[in-house]
Each structure stands twice: as C-alpha cells, then as structure tokens.
Amino acid sequence: MPDQLEYCGLLTRWGTVVVKGPIPGIMKHVDLESLETSDDCCPFYTTGLRIQTGVEGFGPFIPRHEPEYTYLKARDGYLTAHLDGTVRIFQEHCNPWERFLVLTPAELEKLHLLVTNDWIDETGRKIRRTDIRILEDFQIQVGDNIFSISESFTSDSGDAVVRTREGQPCEIVLWNDRWMPHCYRLFRPLVYFCSFGEFYMNTLELSLQSLSEFGKYDGDILIVTDLTEDTLRAHCPSTALFRCHIWNLYGQANLDFYAARFRVTEWKPLYRFSPLLYMDTDIVVDADINTSFETIFESNSISAQMEAFSTIQEGISVGSELFKMDPRSKGLDLDKPGFNSGIISIPRIEDFDFILKIIHSCIYRYSEKTKNRKSLSHFDQSIANYIGTITSSVDLTLLTEKVSYYWNNAIRKNDSQMSERPQMLYTGFVHFWGTGDRTQAMSSYMQSIRDQVPFEGWSTDNSESD
Numbered sequence: 001m002p003d004q005l006e007y008c009g010l011l012t013r014w015g016t017v018v019v020k021g022p023i024p025g026i027m028k029h030v031d032l033e034s035l036e037t038s039d040d041c042c043p044f045y046t047t048g049l050r051i052q053t054g055v056e057g058f059g060p061f062i063p064r065h066e067p068e069y070t071y072l073k074a075r076d077g078y079l080t081a082h083l084d085g086t087v088r089i090f091q092e093h094c095n096p097w098e099r100f101l102v103l104t105p106a107e108l109e110k111l112h113l114l115v116t117n118d119w120i121d122e123t124g125r126k127i128r129r130t131d132i133r134i135l136e137d138f139q140i141q142v143g144d145n146i147f148s149i150s151e152s153f154t155s156d157s158g159d160a161v162v163r164t165r166e167g168q169p170c171e172i173v174l175w176n177d178r179w180m181p182h183c184y185r186l187f188r189p190l191v192y193f194c195s196f197g198e199f200y201m202n203t204l205e206l207s208l209q210s211l212s213e214f215g216k217y218d219g220d221i222l223i224v225t226d227l228t229e230d231t232l233r234a235h236c237p238s239t240a241l242f243r244c245h246i247w248n249l250y251g252q253a254n255l256d257f258y259a260a261r262f263r264v265t266e267w268k269p270l271y272r273f274s275p276l277l278y279m280d281t282d283i284v285v286d287a288d289i290n291t292s293f294e295t296i297f298e299s300n301s302i303s304a305q306m307e308a309f310s311t312i313q314e315g316i317s318v319g320s321e322l323f324k325m326d327p328r329s330k331g332l333d334l335d336k337p338g339f340n341s342g343i344i345s346i347p348r349i350e351d352f353d354f355i356l357k358i359i360h361s362c363i364y365r366y367s368e369k370t371k372n373r374k375s376l377s378h379f380d381q382s383i384a385n386y387i388g389t390i391t392s393s394v395d396l397t398l399l400t401e402k403v404s405y406y407w408n409n410a411i412r413k414n415d416s417q418m419s420e421r422p423q424m425l426y427t428g429f430v431h432f433w434g435t436g437d438r439t440q441a442m443s444s445y446m447q448s449i450r451d452q453v454p455f456e457g458w459s460t461d462n463s464e465s466d
Helices: 105-117 149-153 201-213 229-235 237-241 253-268 268-272 290-298 319-326 327-331 349-370 379-390 436-449
Strands: 006-012 016-020 029-030 044-047 048-055 062-065 072-073 078-081 085-089 097-105 118-120 130-136 141-142 145-148 161-164 170-175 181-187 190-194 222-225 243-248 276-278 283-285 302-312 339-347 403-407 410-412 427-434
Touching: 006 105, 006 149, 006 161, 044 181, 048 062, 062 410, 078 130, 078 145, 085 130, 097 105, 097 118, 105 130, 105 141, 105 149, 105 170, 105 268, 105 427, 118 290, 141 149, 145 149, 145 170, 170 268, 181 290, 201 229, 201 237, 237 302, 253 268, 253 276, 253 349, 253 379, 268 302, 283 436, 339 349, 339 379, 339 427, 349 379
Parallel strands: 190 222, 190 276, 222 243, 403 427
Antiparallel strands: 006 016, 006 044, 006 097, 016 029, 029 085, 044 048, 062 072, 072 078, 072 097, 078 085, 118 181, 130 141, 141 145, 161 170, 170 181, 276 339, 283 427, 302 339, 403 410
C-alpha cells in the first residue's frame, strides 16, 4: 500500500476489535482475548489525513477525532460495528455504533497482554484473566476497578507505562481519573524440567501426569532437553496437557546436564514468566499447587527442599568442601541444614536471575580451576548451596513444608530423624530420590492417591540407591 505511515487497529464501542472476515471483502468484530496475538486484528494504515485498509470496498476513511473515540467516514457513509458481529459501511449519520478507538500496534499489544494474562495488584491480590473484561464505550474492568482505555493506553494521554525485563513486559500501570496510577504485576507461572536422553522419559511422563491430575496445573511448562520435539512428545504424551515449551540444549558430560537448571536464564522467553518452579523428573505432585504459585511470587527468596540430615558444615552433598576453602566462611553460621536442588522456587526472575547466573558460572569456574569436572560430590547442588549461603538468597521455609521424600521404603518428612510421613498426608510434592526403581515407586504412589488408600511403600526386595 503506498505511503504507509503507521499500522493501527480498531477497537469498537462494544469492546471488540475489527478483524478480517472468513471471506474476502468482509470484516467483523470479535473479543480481543479470543485472538492468539494482537497481530490477528485487521490492519489499517494512516496515510496523511486518511485511514486506509487493504480490504476491498472499505475506505479510504476520513477520521473525525473526539476526546475518547473516532468516527471513520467513507464516501458511502460511516464505518459501523453491528450487533450481529459484522463491520460495514452503513450509516449516513454517526451514532454510538460508529465510534471506534484507533490504537497503534504497541498500544493494541499491551491491551492484548493485559486481557490474556493473570496479574497481581498492589495489595497482593491475584487478578485472573476472567476478572478482566473490556466493556462498552472503551472502558476496561480489572478486578474491582474500571479504567478508561484511552487514558491508560493511547499516546494522547502519554504512552502506556510498562516495566520490562529483558524486553518482555512484566508490570503495567493503569490510570484512574487520568492521573491516579494502579500497578499490576504479570503473574504467569512456569514449571520447568531438565531431561536429557531417553532414560528419564518414564519418570518425566509420570511427573507431568501428577502435575496435571493431582496438582491441577494446566499452565506453561518448559522442558530443557537434547531430544527432538517429536521424540519428547512421543515418550511424554502428557506434554499435551499444558502449554508446553521445549528448549533444546546439548552437553558433553553430566556436568553440562546438571548445570542446565541454572542455565535456564539463557532461554530468552523465560522473561515472560514469573514465578518459576524447577522440578526434577522424579517428583510426584500429590496436591493442588496452584495457590502455591502466589505464595512463591510474593516471597523474597529462592526456596528449596531442606536436607535436614546434611549440614553445610559437614555435608559434602551440600558444599562443605567449598566452605572450608573460602576464608569468608568463618563469619557464617555453617551449623545448619543445606538443601536439595531437586525442587527450586524462584519468585520473580528479574530479581533472581543474577543468582542463577552466579551459580551456573561458579560451576564451570570451579571445574576449570580443579581441571576436574567430577571433583565435587553432587556438583551443581554443592555449588548452589555455597552461592545461596554467601549471597543470603535462599530460604528453605517455603518449600520444605510442602516437600517430602522417598527413602528406605517409606515417604519421610524433613527432619533429622527421617521419621515416616503419615501415609495419607498430601502436602504438595514427593521427591523419589531413594529407590532404584523410581518409575514403579512413583506409579504405585500415584495409584494409591487415585484409590484413596494408604501408600505402603516399595518392596524391600528391590535394590535402593541414594
């Protein structure tokens, strides 16, 4: 189209957007939240003093701007959004049905972002996408508040105020009475797994099943893997239960695979999400965890599962060797438990990606110094405990009360006596690290939940490994 200056989209007075119809030469209007992206809106272009479209029989239009809307007049009449969902040049005179709000691509994208996501308001209350509605006459309801779309999103009132992380929007400001700001933080949880090779596919599939069936989670997941998408989905059909993202990452040795959970910051779409929950593939989710994400989001620390029997003073699996080599450790309280890195919660990636990057870098720097990639027991976990302690960035309270673990034929609570957990107590997560046949143990436990019978543990005839 000649002399194109700027693409724009049209919001109707019904709170819908104009899109191309199912056949050429037809336009209609639909709910913005029904579109996958704002780019699905029908493209209009400002050319000089006119607005044009590539749809045959429509335009050019001469816009008549009012404070909160615009009328679009063509030679044969005004553009009209009808109740039946069609958009036609119909009226000779302008009425409410002929009112439109002309939005730039950036404005339309931010409005689409708002109506298709969950948010956390200033009080810490979760605003679900079902609590957000575009109303008639260019108003939008967000929870209990109603805002003017023009005042919050159009350049006439100043560009929409949005905070970004790595170029991805994470917070948006809406304006009441044009000048009073209301801040909303993006709430889009992500559960991620690292699974390399086909050996762990069985446990990954069970973990995904439990996340959906008992955890009641149906949001975004990320699987970091060296397998192709087709291979992964063939082994793990439960990926279809979620909005599944796959990041192919390759390594040469175990160290590369263990470090991947901290390397996740290199996956650029990560910054569209908060909070994050990392899970090993041998974890069964045994209770609804959706409200846990709100608690994670509002927390001020990374959290992990306590290893009550491994103090950082003496436990090599939680970094005791590293603390002994660092003279700064003399000023730290080392007579306390470390943590297991099999489940990790990260409240807001923009606040804690720095810690993940330090852990990842330290893993490789230490291996370079020692010239030995196998020089530490539980390599990534040791480094994570070391960095988490010296930066005071990890608190064990949040996850420890939600996570139990399987060891020596029983599910156990996190205390130094390793006492058995009551058999029908479902707290959120069970980490099956203590059996040689994780697949069967996980499967048996999940069936016991379905049958609502006590889980009697795993046969003592089977071999066990830490």
